[in-house]
Amino acid sequence: MRVLPVGDDALLVEVSSGEQAEALHAELLRRRAEGSLRVRELVPAARTVLLDGLADPARLASELTATKLPPVPPRARAVIELPIRYDGPDLADVAAHWGVAEREVARIHAGTEFRVAFCGFAPGFGYLTGLPPRYEVPRRATPRTAVPAGAVALAGPYTGVYPRSSPGGWQLIGTTDAVLWDHTRVPAALLSPGARVRFVPVGDAGARGAVRG
16 A cells, blocks of 8 residues: 655555455545544545545554555445346457357346446446456457447446446447436436446336435
8 A cells, every 4th residue: 555645635545456445445434434534535546545635644644554454345325226228339249258148248247236436537437346357358449439328338347337428448238228427416426436236137218227225
């Protein structure tokens, strides 16, 4: 673990893996909830966590350096269910990379409970982990200039849903009608770090995202 100062009242903590970043973020959230950590904002990323708004960053940096991270704890939060049609243009390529039939890609993906490791790229875009390492896939050699909103995609160890149309190089395996970002909603983002997510196959275009305990 490496702790770097950022400005006058923030720290950037670097760890060696996404799993450690998730564990660190969960531990910091726990400390904030119990009142032992006063911080304005915690921002997780692939292998870092930013702590912003600290009263004494130097003291906390020393404490964090000596911290032994516990495993990521199970979350009691409800599962967010995202309806999905496995109709993406890269489904056949992903099936070939996995060495399975296309329907097996859908079965494996829908049978996985995902966790939002962090958010970024675009408002509402969550980087979801949960697939075993053997199902990691490379990004496309040539990114698309426009990926439609609602596209469900894979890249490396992550699953993601494009909240709006944008360029992208991930492998598209399906589509959802769930609204990932709505500025009129509170909170605007459907997904947040630590959230549990499942993809539920549907046969029509009218389903919307739901939360189930």
